[in-house]
Amino acid sequence: MQNSTPHFIREAIKEDIRAGRCDGRVVTRFPPEPNGYLHIGHAKAICIDFGMAAEFGGECHLRFDDTNPSREEQRYIDAIQEDVRWLGFDWGEHLYFASDYFGRMHELAVMLIKAGKAYVDDLSADEIRAHRGTLTGPGRRSPHRDRTVEENLDLFERMRAGEFPDGSRVLRAKIDMASPNLNMRDPVMYRILKVPHHRQKDAWCIYPMYDWAHGLEDSLEGVTHSLCSLEFEDHRPLYDWFLDQLPVHHPRQIEFARLNLSHTIMSKRKLLRLVQEGHVEGWDDPRLPTISGLRRRGYTPEAIRTFCERIGVAKRDSVVDHALLEHCLREDLNKRSPRVMAVLRPLRLVIDNYPDGQSEELEAVNNPEDPGAGTRTVPFSRELLIERDDFMEDPPKKYFRLAPGREVRLRYAYFVTCTHAVRDSSGEIVEVHGTYDPSTRGGDAPDGRKVKATLHWVSAPHAIQIETRLYEHLFAKADPDAFDDGEDFTVNINPVSLEVLNEARAEPSLKKAMPGDRFQFERVGYFCVDTASAGGRPVFNRTVTLRDEWSRIQKRQQSG
Numbered sequence: 001m002q003n004s005t006p007h008f009i010r011e012a013i014k015e016d017i018r019a020g021r022c023d024g025r026v027v028t029r030f031p032p033e034p035n036g037y038l039h040i041g042h043a044k045a046i047c048i049d050f051g052m053a054a055e056f057g058g059e060c061h062l063r064f065d066d067t068n069p070s071r072e073e074q075r076y077i078d079a080i081q082e083d084v085r086w087l088g089f090d091w092g093e094h095l096y097f098a099s100d101y102f103g104r105m106h107e108l109a110v111m112l113i114k115a116g117k118a119y120v121d122d123l124s125a126d127e128i129r130a131h132r133g134t135l136t137g138p139g140r141r142s143p144h145r146d147r148t149v150e151e152n153l154d155l156f157e158r159m160r161a162g163e164f165p166d167g168s169r170v171l172r173a174k175i176d177m178a179s180p181n182l183n184m185r186d187p188v189m190y191r192i193l194k195v196p197h198h199r200q201k202d203a204w205c206i207y208p209m210y211d212w213a214h215g216l217e218d219s220l221e222g223v224t225h226s227l228c229s230l231e232f233e234d235h236r237p238l239y240d241w242f243l244d245q246l247p248v249h250h251p252r253q254i255e256f257a258r259l260n261l262s263h264t265i266m267s268k269r270k271l272l273r274l275v276q277e278g279h280v281e282g283w284d285d286p287r288l289p290t291i292s293g294l295r296r297r298g299y300t301p302e303a304i305r306t307f308c309e310r311i312g313v314a315k316r317d318s319v320v321d322h323a324l325l326e327h328c329l330r331e332d333l334n335k336r337s338p339r340v341m342a343v344l345r346p347l348r349l350v351i352d353n354y355p356d357g358q359s360e361e362l363e364a365v366n367n368p369e370d371p372g373a374g375t376r377t378v379p380f381s382r383e384l385l386i387e388r389d390d391f392m393e394d395p396p397k398k399y400f401r402l403a404p405g406r407e408v409r410l411r412y413a414y415f416v417t418c419t420h421a422v423r424d425s426s427g428e429i430v431e432v433h434g435t436y437d438p439s440t441r442g443g444d445a446p447d448g449r450k451v452k453a454t455l456h457w458v459s460a461p462h463a464i465q466i467e468t469r470l471y472e473h474l475f476a477k478a479d480p481d482a483f484d485d486g487e488d489f490t491v492n493i494n495p496v497s498l499e500v501l502n503e504a505r506a507e508p509s510l511k512k513a514m515p516g517d518r519f520q521f522e523r524v525g526y527f528c529v530d531t532a533s534a535g536g537r538p539v540f541n542r543t544v545t546l547r548d549e550w551s552r553i554q555k556r557q558q559s560g
Contacts, residue, residue: 007313009048009254013056013225016252022224026058029223030084030091031098031214034064034198035071036268037283037290038083040304040325041259047308048256049227050089061221062091065098067213069197077198079283083291087301098208098217099199105208105216106160108246109171109189113152117245118189119145120155121172128170131177132185138178139185145174159192162205166192173212175241183238187211215239218251226251229258230317257314262322263473264289265480270489279493280474284531286541287474287497297471298518298528298543303332322473326544333518333526333543338366338373341411341456342506342521342540344468346385348460349402351416353435354382359459362442364412378507380413383460385505387524390455391432393421400452402432409454411522415440456522463505467539468527470499504540513538520546 017024030049032038038046053060062084066072084091112118121144123131133139147155159169171190179185189212194205208216218226226239233255243250258266265271271288274280283290286297294304307328311320341364359381367373391402402408407417414436422431439446443454476494483491506521513519515531525546530539 008315009052009225009227009256009313010055012252012254013052016224017056021252025222025224026053026056027061027222027224028053028058028227029061029063029218029221031063031065031217032080033068033071034066034073034076034080035068036076036272037079037292039266039268039271039291040261040264040289040294041266042083043087043291043304044259044308044311045227045229046084046087046089047305048313052225052227058224059094060089060091061094061096061223063096063098063217063221065210065213065217066197066199067098067208067210068193069195069200069207070193072198074198079292083295086291086295087304094221096217096221097199098213099197101213101217101220102200102204102208104220105213108216108248109208109212110153110156112173112189112245113156113171114149115245116149117174118171119147119152119174120159121145121170121186122168123170125167128172128188132182133177135182139182141177142172142186145186156190159190159206160204162194164192166194168192171206173242175238181234181237183211183235184241187238211235211238212242215243215251215253216248219243219248222249223251226253228253228255230255230315231258255315257317259308259311260317260319261289261325262319262478263475263480264322265475265489273490274474277490279490286469286471296528296531297541298333298526299329300332300336300518303329306332319479329544330526330546333520335369336367337518337520337526339364339368339522340507340510340519341378341458342466342468342504342510342524342527343385343387343456343458343463344470344501344504344521344524345388346503346505347388347391347429348431349384349386349391349416349457350431350433351382351384351436352419352433356382358382359462362412376509378412378509379459379462381459381461384410384457385460385463386432386455386457390453391418391421391429393429401455402434402453407451409440409443409451410436411454411456412443413441413457414438414443415445415451456524458505458507460505462508464508464511465537466504466506466510467537468501468504468542469530469539470501470542472497472499506540510538518543 028049030046050060121142123142131140170188172186172188175184177185188209190206193207196202236253239253284292284296286293307325359379361377362380363375364378395403402418404418407415410416416434416436418434420433421429424430473494474497475492477492480489480492513529515529517529520526526543527540528543530541
C-alpha cells in the first residue's frame with residue numbers, strides 16, 4: 001500500500017503529523033481475534049495497517065484480541081502469524097495480546113466504578129436486550145443502575161473472585177439510556193465466564209467485552225491511529241467516551257469500508273460453518289477466501305497486495321468483482337510462472353510416418369515474459385497425447401484445431417496433418433492418426449505456409465501421470481446471501497465447484513515439482529502443486545484459468 005494515491009486515511013495521518021499530534025509518530029495495529037483463519041478481507045486491513053505505518057516511518061503492532069476464551073485456540077494464533085508474514089509484513093518486536101492487559105483493564109474498570117460511571121447489573125442478557133430500546137425509542141434504566149459505589153465495588157470484586165455463576169451479573173458503563181446511539185445505552189463492560197484462557201489459564205473468570213477492551217489496548221500500546229472497518233463507526237463515540245473518562249492516551253479511530261467480494265462469504269461464523277459441516281475440506285480449502293486457502297490454491301502475496309492497492313480505500317461499502325482479483329493474479333503469474341505442457345483429458349495421437357521406437361529432445365521456452373528464465377527440453381515421440389477437445393471428426397465452422405485432413409502446429413515441434421480417427425466398440429474415439437512434416441522442426445514451415453492452430457501435447461511414453469483439481473467459485477451466485485425465506489447461504493453452494501481429473505498427463509520435467517511450485521500449463525491455465533503432494537502422484541490445483549474476464553468487463557464498459 002506504499003503509493004501516493006490520495007485517500008482519506010493517508011490525508012488524515014498527514015494532517016496529524018503537520019499538527020504535531022503524538023509528536024508526529026505513527027503507530028497502527030492489526031488486531032485479529034484468534035477464533036478463525038484470516039481471509040482476503042483481512043488482507044486489505046493488513047495492507048492498510050502495515051502499509052500506512054511503513055509509509056510514515058512508524059510501526060504496526062500485531063495484537064491478538066483474545067478476550068473470549070470459549071472460541072480461541074493456539075492454532076489460530078499460529079496460522080494468523082504465518083499468514084501475515086506470507087503477505088510480506090513483519091511486526092518485529094511488537095507482538096501483543098489483549099490478555100496481557102487484563103490486570104490494567106480491571107484497575108481502570110474499578111476507577112470508573114469509583115467515579116460513579118459504571119455499575120454491576122443483575123439483569124439477564126435477554127432483559128438487558130429488552131431494556132435497550134429501539135432505533136426510534138429510548139431504552140429503560142436498569143433497576144440496579146443506582147447502586148452505591150460501595151455496593152458496586154463489592155459486587156465487582158466478588159464477580160472477579162468467582163462467587164457468582166456465569167451470566168448472573170455484568171458490569172455496565174453508566175452513560176445514557178436515551179442516547180440515539182444504541183451503543184451508548186449503558187454497554188456491558190465485563191461478563192462472568194468461567195472458562196480457562198489459552199494464555200491466562202484460570203487466572204480470570206470475568207472477561208472484558210470488545211468495546212471496553214479495544215480502546216484500552218490501543219491506548220496502552222501507544223497506538224496513534226486505530227484503523228477499523230466501517231461497522232465500527234457507530235462504536236467510535238463509545239471508544240472515545242471510555243478513553244475520555246480515564247487518565248490514558250487517546251488514539252484516533254478512523255474507519256474504512258471493508259472488502260466485499262462477489263461469489264464469496266467473508267463472515268468467519270459462516271466460514272466456520274462451511275468447515276464444520278463438511279462443505280469444504282478445511283480452513284485451507286482452495287475454494288475458500290482464507291489466506292491459507294488462497295496460498296494453497298497458488299495465489300501469490302504480490303498479487304493479493306496489488307489487488308488491495310487497486311481497490312483503494314473508501315468510506316462507502318461496495319462489492320468488488322472477483323474477476324479483478326483474478327486479473328491481478330494473472331498479471332503476476334504471467335511474469336513469474338514457468339511454462340510447461342500438460343494434457344488434462346488425454347487423447348492419443350499417433351504420427352504414422354514418425355520412426356517407430358525413436359524419440360528426440362525439442363527445445364521449449366520456459367517463460368516468454370522472462371528471457372532470463374532460459375529453455376528446457378521436452379521429449380517427442382511417435383505417440384503423443386493431446387487434449388480431447390483439440391480434435392473433432394466433424395468440426396463446425398471456425399473450429400481450427402485438429403480434424404481429418406487439417407494441418408496444425410504442435411508447440412515447439414512439427415506441423416501435423418490428421419488422417420483419420422479410431423473408435424472403440426462403443427463408438428468412442430480413442431485414437432487419432434496423422435503424419436508430420438520433418439522440415440517443420442521447431443514449429444515453422446520453411447515454405448512459409450501458415451496454420452490456424454497450435455496445440456500443446458506430451459509424449460505418451462515419457463509423460464507422468466498427475467492429478468489435477470479444477471476449482472470454480474464455491475458459490476454459484478455473486479451474492480451468496482441472496483436466498484429465499486427459510487433457506488440460508490449454503491443453498492447457493494456451487495455443486496460443481498471442484499472437478500478432479502485423475503488421468504491427466506504432464507511432461508517429465510514436472511517430476512521435480514515441489515509443493516507450492518507454480519506453473520502455467522500452456523493453453524490450459526495456471527496450476528500449483530498442492531501442499532498435500534508428498535510422494536506418489538503429484539496433485540496440481542488450478543489457480544486460475546488463462547481467460548481474463550476482468551479485461552473483457554473493462555472492454556465492454558469502455559465500448560458501452
